[in-house]
Amino acid sequence: MRLKTFFTSYFLLIFILFITVSTISVYMINNQMDMLNARSGREYQTISASLARDLAATLDRSHNDTLESIMVSSLVNAYASFYNEHFIEISLIDLQSNDDVNPYIETSFTVQEERNFVFISGVLPTPFQNYRLEAFFDMTDDLASMKQIKQMLLILFIMFSIVAAVALHLILIKIFKPLEIVAVASKKIAGGEYSERILIKGEKNELSAVAEDFNTMAEEIEKQIKRLRKEVEGKQQFVDNFAHEIRTPLTSVNGYAEYMQKVYLKEDELIEATQYIMDEAKHMKNLANSLLELATLRNFIPQKVMISIPQLFEDIGQTLKKTFDEQKIKLMCHTDVDFLEAQQDLLKSLLLNLCFNALKACSHGEGVIKLEAKKEKEKIILSVSDNGCGIPKESLEKVTEPFFRVDKARSREGGSTGLGLTLCGQIAQVFDAQMIIESEEEVGTEVKIVFTAL
Numbered sequence: 480m481r482l483k484t485f486f487t488s489y490f491l492l493i494f495i496l497f498i499t500v501s502t503i504s505v506y507m508i509n510n511q512m513d514m515l516n517a518r519s520g521r522e523y524q525t526i527s528a529s530l531a532r533d534l535a536a537t538l539d540r541s542h543n544d545t546l547e548s549i550m551v552s553s554l555v556n557a558y559a560s561f562y563n564e565h566f567i568e569i570s571l572i573d574l575q576s577n578d579d580v581n582p583y584i585e586t587s588f589t590v591q592e593e594r595n596f597v598f599i600s601g602v603l604p605t606p607f608q609n610y611r612l613e614a615f616f617d618m619t620d621d622l623a624s625m626k627q628i629k630q631m632l633l634i635l636f637i638m639f640s641i642v643a644a645v646a647l648h649l650i651l652i653k654i655f656k657p658l659e660i661v662a663v664a665s666k667k668i669a670g671g672e673y674s675e676r677i678l679i680k681g682e683k684n685e686l687s688a689v690a691e692d693f694n695t696m697a698e699e700i701e702k703q704i705k706r707l708r709k710e711v712e713g714k715q716q717f718v719d720n721f722a723h724e725i726r727t728p729l730t731s732v733n734g735y736a737e738y739m740q741k742v743y744l745k746e747d748e749l750i751e752a753t754q755y756i757m758d759e760a761k762h763m764k765n766l767a768n769s770l771l772e773l774a775t776l777r778n779f780i781p782q783k784v785m786i787s788i789p790q791l792f793e794d795i796g797q798t799l800k801k802t803f804d805e806q807k808i809k810l811m812c813h814t815d816v817d818f819l820e821a822q823q824d825l826l827k828s829l830l831l832n833l834c835f836n837a838l839k840a841c842s843h844g845e846g847v848i849k850l851e852a853k854k855e856k857e858k859i860i861l862s863v864s865d866n867g868c869g870i871p872k873e874s875l876e877k878v879t880e881p882f883f884r885v886d887k888a889r890s891r892e893g894g895s896t897g898l899g900l901t902l903c904g905q906i907a908q909v910f911d912a913q914m915i916i917e918s919e920e921e922v923g924t925e926v927k928i929v930f931t932a933l
Contacts, residue, residue: 481655489647493640500636504629511625516586519597519616526569527612530558531603534610566617574602574609594619661693673701728759772902779909781822788814788852788861791823795830795850799838807844810834814852816859819930821910829906832899833863833926840867840924857931864925870918878916879904 537550555571562569585600596615603610660677667675676697677690735752744752792812803810819826830850837848849864870878879900900916907914907928918924 481651485651489644500632504632515618515621523599523614527603531607534607568615570613572611574611595622673704728763732756732759781909783820785818785820786823788816788819792850799834808841808846810848812850816852816854819859825906829903832903836899837863837865841865859930861928862925866923869920869922869924
C-alpha cells in the first residue's frame with residue numbers, strides 16, 4: 480500500500496513538475512527569441528537610417544558616377560568593418576531599378592557554419608530605395624545562454640525529483656507507520672493476543688484518534704472474549720455439576736429398586752426403601768423445578784406494580800413462622816420504605832430463598848435473622864442478614880454458581896438443590912438490581928439487593 484501510494488504520488492508530482500518546467504522553458508525561449516528579433520530589428524533600423532544619412536552626405540559631395548560608386552563602396556566597407564566587431568555582418572546591394580523593389584523588411588533565422596544568425600533584408604529609406612541592406616545578426620552566444628538555462632532547468636528538475644522522492648518516501652513512512660502499527664496489532668489480536676494495545680505518543684491528531692478508537696475496540700473485544708470464555712467455562716461447569724448432582728440420587732434409586740426386586744423385604748423395610756426412593760425422586764423434582772425456573776427467568780420481563788414493603792415482610796414472616804419456631808430462630812423485620820415497584824411473587828421468592836439460606840447457616844436456638852428495607856440517596860436496599868457461620872472469602876465469588884455449596888459435607892437432607900443463590904441472582908437481574916454478598920466467618924452474612932429508586 481505504501482509503495483503503491485509512493486509511486487502514484489511521485490509520478491503524479493513528476494508529471495506536473497515536468498509540464499510546469501516545460502511550459503516555463505518554452506515560454507522563456509519564445510520570449511527570448513522575440514526579444515532577440517525585436518533587438519535585431521531595432522539595430523537594423525538604426526543601421527539603415529545611419530547608412531542612408533551618410534550616403535546622402537557622401538553623394539552630395541560627389542558629382543561623378545565613378546567617384547560616387549567608390550565612395551559608396553568605401554562607406555559600406557567602413558560600416559561592415561565597424562559592425563563586424565559587434566557580430567553583425569552587413570552588405571549593401573545596388574538594385575539599379577526600382578521596378579521590382581520590395582519595400583517590406585524581411586526577417587528570417589539561419590544557420591551558417593554552426594553559428595546562428597537572424598537575417599534581416601530591406602531597402603534603404605527614401606530616396607535610396609534602389610539599395611537593399613542585408614544584415615546577419617549573430618545570435619550564437621545568446622542561444623548558447625538560452626541552452627545553458629534549459630540545461631540548468633533540467634538539472635534543477637532532476638535534483639528536485641530526487642529530493643522530492645526522498646522527502647515523499649520519508650513523509651509516507653511517517654504517515655504509514657501508525658497504520659502499520661495498527662495492522663501489526665490487528666494481526667496479533669486476530670492471532671489470539673487480545674491484550675495487545677497501541678502505544679500513543681506525540682500530539683493529538685487524526686491518527687492518534689484512530690489509535691485510541693482501536694484500543695477501545697480491542698478492550699471491548701477482550702472483554703467479550705473473556706465473557707464468552709467465562710460463559711463457556713460456566714456452562715461446562717454447570718453440566719459437570721448437574722451430572723454429579725443427578726448421579727447420586729439416580730444411583731440410590733436404582734440400587735434400592737434393584738434391592739427391592741431381588742430381596743424379600745419385610746413391611747417396615749419395604750416402607751423404608753420406598754420412602755428413600757420417594758425422597759430422592761422429590762429431590763430430583765425440586766432440582767428440575769429450579770432449573771425450569773432459571774430457564775423461565777432468562778429474558779423475562781417482570782410485570783411491575785407498587786408493592787407495600789411492610790405488608791410483604793409480614794407475609795414472609797407468616798410463611799417462615801412455623802419453620803423458624805421449630806428451629807428456634809428469631810426473625811426481625813424493619814423497614815423505612817413504604818412502597819417498591821416490582822413483581823410481588825418474584826420479589827417474595829427472592830427474599831424467601833435468602834431467608835432459608837440464612838436459616839441453614841444459623842445454629843439451632845441461637846440464630847437471629849434480620850429482614851430490612853432502607854433508602855440510601857437514590858437507591859432502595861433490601862437486605863437479609865444472619866449471625867450464622869459465614870462464608871469463606873475464597874468462596875464468596877462462587878456462591879451464586881449453580882450447585883455450588885460452601886460446606887462440601889452438607890448433604891441434600893434439607894432438600895437443597897444448590898440453586899438458591901443462583902435463582903436469587905437471576906431474579907435480581909430481572910429487576911435490574913444488584914445483589915451484593917458480604918460475609919465473615921463465625922460472624923455472619925448479609926445479602927443486599929440494591930434497587931434504583933424511581
